[in-house]
Amino acid sequence: MSSDMYRTDFREGKQEVAIVSKRGGSLGVCATFNDKYICCNVHVLRSVHNCPFECSYCFLQNYLTDGATRTVDDLDELMREVRSLTERQPWRLFRIGTWELGDSLALENVSAQAAGLIEEFSDIDNAVLELKTKSDSVDTILDADHSGRTVISWSLNASKVIDEEEHRTASLNRRLEAMKKVFHSGYLIGLHFDPMVLHDGWMDGYSELMYKVFRGISPERIAWISIGSLRFNPEMKKKMENNYPDSKLTSEEMVLGDDAKVRYVKPLRVMMYDHLLRELKKYIDNKILVYLCMERWDMWDKVLGYRPASSSHLDHMFAMSLYQRFRLGAFPPAIEDYEREKDITAV
Numbered sequence: 001m002s003s004d005m006y007r008t009d010f011r012e013g014k015q016e017v018a019i020v021s022k023r024g025g026s027l028g029v030c031a032t033f034n035d036k037y038i039c040c041n042v043h044v045l046r047s048v049h050n051c052p053f054e055c056s057y058c059f060l061q062n063y064l065t066d067g068a069t070r071t072v073d074d075l076d077e078l079m080r081e082v083r084s085l086t087e088r089q090p091w092r093l094f095r096i097g098t099w100e101l102g103d104s105l106a107l108e109n110v111s112a113q114a115a116g117l118i119e120e121f122s123d124i125d126n127a128v129l130e131l132k133t134k135s136d137s138v139d140t141i142l143d144a145d146h147s148g149r150t151v152i153s154w155s156l157n158a159s160k161v162i163d164e165e166e167h168r169t170a171s172l173n174r175r176l177e178a179m180k181k182v183f184h185s186g187y188l189i190g191l192h193f194d195p196m197v198l199h200d201g202w203m204d205g206y207s208e209l210m211y212k213v214f215r216g217i218s219p220e221r222i223a224w225i226s227i228g229s230l231r232f233n234p235e236m237k238k239k240m241e242n243n244y245p246d247s248k249l250t251s252e253e254m255v256l257g258d259d260a261k262v263r264y265v266k267p268l269r270v271m272m273y274d275h276l277l278r279e280l281k282k283y284i285d286n287k288i289l290v291y292l293c294m295e296r297w298d299m300w301d302k303v304l305g306y307r308p309a310s311s312s313h314l315d316h317m318f319a320m321s322l323y324q325r326f327r328l329g330a331f332p333p334a335i336e337d338y339e340r341e342k343d344i345t346a347v
Contacts, residue, residue: 011243013067014052017110022074027081030100034259036296038308041315042095042130045082047072047113048102053134054167056244057195060101062236069102071111079120086127091337093319093329096121097130099153104131108140115140122147125330128223128322130190134169136178142185148326151223152182153190156213158205161197165247172209176216183217188326194228194293196272198252198264206272207279214283222284223322227276227303228293229269231261259294266299273303289321312338 026046030039050060050069072078086094098104098117108114114131121129122145131141132153141152157165159172170178183189191213199205230249232240237250254262263269273292280290291314292300300307308314319333 011054011061011067013050013064013069014054016069017052017107018068018070019073019111020070022072022077025081026072026078027085027096028100036258037294038292038297038300038314039311040095040291040293040318041311042097043085044100045078045096045098045117046101047078047098047117048104048107050101051103051106053103053106053169054244055134055169056165056167056240056247057197057230057232057249059232059236061239061243062233064101069107071107071113073111073113075113075116075120078117082120082127083124086124090126090330091334092126093322093333094127095130095318096127097132097153099130099132103133103135104153105133105137105141106135108135108137112140115144118144118146118150121149124149128188128328132190132192134166134175136170136174138178138182142181146185146187148186148188149328151188151190152179153192154179155192155194156209157193157195157197158199158202158209160199160201160205164199165197165244165249167244172212176212179213180216183221186221188221188223189217190223191225192228192293193276194226195230196228196276197230197249198268198272202272203275206276210276210279210283219284219288222288223326224318225280225284225288225290226293227273227290228295229264229272231257231263231294233260234262237262258296261294269295269299270302273299277303287321287325289317310339 028044030042048071050067105114117129118141121127129150130153132155134155154175162172240250253265255265256262297307308317316333316335316338319329322328323332
């Protein structure tokens with residue numbers, strides 16, 4: 001491994017991992033803001049860049065101008081930014097994830113970065129770290145002192161989708177075995193059923209997925225659950241077809257949304273979400289926050305039967321759920337504070 005190794009090709013860059021120093025600011029907010037879509041106001045810590053996996057729908061193939069796979073080793077510098085932000089807004093419970101530009105745990109056996117971040121976050125009263133993955137690389141974090149302030153999340157899909165579209169990732173069974181390990185280590189768990197993908201036997205596939213998840217863990221330490229569907233920018237279609245010619249993802253009927261992404265037509269998305277929710281409700285109660293990712297306000301009404309009043313309101317819903325269920329946060333979050341700070345950024 002070389003800290004000076006840079007590659008420009010998205011796929012070639014996956015072959016080697018560079019351990020690099022922090023350069024510039026690393027904290028930001030989710031890049032999906034659009035007035036017609038609800039965003040959860042999650043913050044992102046850009047500590048990993050690209051990953052060894054090859055998901056045919058991965059947006060990074062259309063986003064990265066430098067395809068090198070890198071992980072930052074300056075934990076002190078990363079945490080200096082985190083602590084500065086959280087100290088400036090002590091009234092807020094921050095959710096901070098490391099997954100915007102890569103997988104949070106795919107490089108953990110090389111870097112041990114996640115284990116270090118977990119212990120750093122353990123004494124920050126108003127922040128929760130989210131590590132999201134499609135891997136089973138959890139052994140380095142099982143003994144970390146997390147103090148209940150880290151959520152280990154998995155992006156999950158039907159087995160057929162994982163096998164055909166999520167190349168080089170851990171199988172569903174391996175992910176679920178890793179999930180059981182961190183569950184028994186006392187971590188909170190996040191579940192992301194996103195992107196749901198239309199495929200032959202999709203209803204049975206997602207029903208089986210729900211059964212397998214909740215056969216392995218009980219729901220009391222599930223922090224949140226997100227649901228979303230396949231989406232990508234129109235210009236990404238050709239890249240997907242070139243990079244993964246055997247994939248059939250681009251052959252379905254899709255429509256262009258106000259956020260310049262194409263998705264399945266609305267009635268189909270509603271049907272897919274309704275099916276997943278029916279299966280979920282066999283195992284969970286309404287105490288667990290379930291939300292839609294990158295969907296319009298009207299889709300919330302159709303699928304969940306309500307809509308947050310604003311993205312700030314959804315941010316407060318996260319904070320309230322985490323406080324009430326796990327006593328995360330220094331004190332009960334006040335909706336007035338969240339509504340007053342509608343345009344908070346990390347700068």
